[in-house]
Amino acid sequence: MATKSLAIAMFIVVVSTFVVLGKSSPLLSQESDEDHKIPDIISNSKEFILEEKEAKSGDYCGGKDIVKTIIVNQHGSSSNNGTFTRIQDAIDSIQVNNNRWVKIYIHAGTYKEKVDVRMNKPCIVLEGENRHNTIVTYGDHQKTDTSATFTSSPSNVVVTGITFKNSFNVRLRREIKDEIEEEGKILPAVAARIYGNNTAFYKCGFIGYQDTLFDIIGNHYFKKCYIQGEVDFIFGNGQSFYENCVINATGGELPGFVTAQSRNKSTDEGGFVFERGHVLGSGKINLGRAWGLYSRVIFHGTYFESIITPQGWNAWDHVGQEDKFTYAEVNCKGPGSNTKDRVKWEKKLNYSDMQKFSLSSFVNKDGWLQNLPISLNS
Numbered sequence: 001m002a003t004k005s006l007a008i009a010m011f012i013v014v015v016s017t018f019v020v021l022g023k024s025s026p027l028l029s030q031e032s033d034e035d036h037k038i039p040d041i042i043s044n045s046k047e048f049i050l051e052e053k054e055a056k057s058g059d060y061c062g063g064k065d066i067v068k069t070i071i072v073n074q075h076g077s078s079s080n081n082g083t084f085t086r087i088q089d090a091i092d093s094i095q096v097n098n099n100r101w102v103k104i105y106i107h108a109g110t111y112k113e114k115v116d117v118r119m120n121k122p123c124i125v126l127e128g129e130n131r132h133n134t135i136v137t138y139g140d141h142q143k144t145d146t147s148a149t150f151t152s153s154p155s156n157v158v159v160t161g162i163t164f165k166n167s168f169n170v171r172l173r174r175e176i177k178d179e180i181e182e183e184g185k186i187l188p189a190v191a192a193r194i195y196g197n198n199t200a201f202y203k204c205g206f207i208g209y210q211d212t213l214f215d216i217i218g219n220h221y222f223k224k225c226y227i228q229g230e231v232d233f234i235f236g237n238g239q240s241f242y243e244n245c246v247i248n249a250t251g252g253e254l255p256g257f258v259t260a261q262s263r264n265k266s267t268d269e270g271g272f273v274f275e276r277g278h279v280l281g282s283g284k285i286n287l288g289r290a291w292g293l294y295s296r297v298i299f300h301g302t303y304f305e306s307i308i309t310p311q312g313w314n315a316w317d318h319v320g321q322e323d324k325f326t327y328a329e330v331n332c333k334g335p336g337s338n339t340k341d342r343v344k345w346e347k348k349l350n351y352s353d354m355q356k357f358s359l360s361s362f363v364n365k366d367g368w369l370q371n372l373p374i375s376l377n378s
């Protein structure tokens, strides 16, 4: 019995590994080029100069003012009075190449839709009531490039108080757990994928099982967020700072992986830095495996429950080249933080190495976080 279920579990891990490896490169391909093209900059030269100045001071959307607020209320009327019942309709109503902050306030509710903030809709604040009450959920699966419940492509997007969920594996596991494990049906099923620069999430939730949060590219800040999953559930090559986030590993028969960071060149800026926060859950979990040869993940001052595997990290396809990874745990705490039996190639970073990975030097060089239209400190 034990042997059989272990064999099944190994099969599942092999299958899921295969599926993850089979991800084609981060994909824009399914969407039209139009959606992801950077808006043409401006014929009027005065405006161009203004834009340049703004960019230098970190004011990409004309300062901190919110020029318009749009309301989404699932229980509202869909009559065209400024109140939308679907989030996507509210985004679609914003003018193309918007360059002043527009807020979309989303009332409590479970919104069953895929939401796509396209390249030509920058300068958007999405604000929910809180992450327990404003939930966006969908159950698409199979491909990391098309399954996401929430996609954000432009720069200058701020999201607060919303949970993004991919219900596919989560639902299956709850409802027919044994059956799906035998059939190896756990599949990539992305809750959110983020492509833009200067993108911040505050008090948000991300719920999935395999490939929950596709932190694909751009500089990102996640503060006080909740991230749930089991297999590679924070993955990609974003240049991201996760401050005080709760990471909940929901357990499988074999240990999964919190991260699959895909930095693949020594000059890439990408990497995941976790500052403080809490890794908890059930079963056992590895901190990461190397989706890219120069994979980079640092935990700093994080509290680890006893669920962390002794070895901690996995080289995946890059056995023998482990010296190229930057995997480190600096001043972490809790019963899972003992590094005595960790892989020998875990890096030891000193104080001066860590300067590069502070919030201000890693994701906030130009001060954009001080120029957001809402406070991330409440």
Ligand SMILES: *[C@@H]1O[C@H](CO)[C@@H](O)[C@H](O)[C@H]1NC(C)=O
Pocket (backbone or CB within 6 Å): 075, 076, 077, 081, 082, 083
């Ligand atoms: C818009 O419709 C909603 C829902 O019916 C209503 O509560 C709200 O007062 C309306 N707003 C305006 C400005 O008419």
Ligand SMILES: *[C@@H]1O[C@H](CO)[C@@H](O)[C@H](O)[C@H]1NC(C)=O
Pocket (backbone or CB within 6 Å): 038, 153, 154, 155, 195, 196, 197, 218
């Ligand atoms: C983010 O910044 C990089 C580097 O400046 C740039 O190449 C890229 O196009 C930016 N992304 C977006 C969505 O504007």
Ligand SMILES: *[C@@H]1O[C@H](CO)[C@@H](O)[C@H](O)[C@H]1NC(C)=O
Pocket (backbone or CB within 6 Å): 228, 248, 249, 250, 280, 281
């Ligand atoms: C972690 O996830 C499990 C499964 O969904 C849930 O039962 C548990 O309450 C979560 N823990 C936290 C701290 O949210």
Ligand SMILES: *[C@@H]1O[C@H](CO)[C@@H](O)[C@H](O)[C@H]1NC(C)=O
Pocket (backbone or CB within 6 Å): 025, 026, 237, 262, 264, 265
């Ligand atoms: C390296 O990563 C980038 C971005 O994630 C991707 O587009 C590219 O295909 C990768 N290159 C290799 C050789 O894997």
Ligand SMILES: *[C@@H]1O[C@H](CO)[C@@H](O)[C@H](O)[C@H]1NC(C)=O
Pocket (backbone or CB within 6 Å): 349, 350, 351, 352, 353
């Ligand atoms: C910190 O470590 C780096 C190598 O990672 C080394 O080059 C540097 O001299 C060290 N700095 C101090 C202050 O020990």
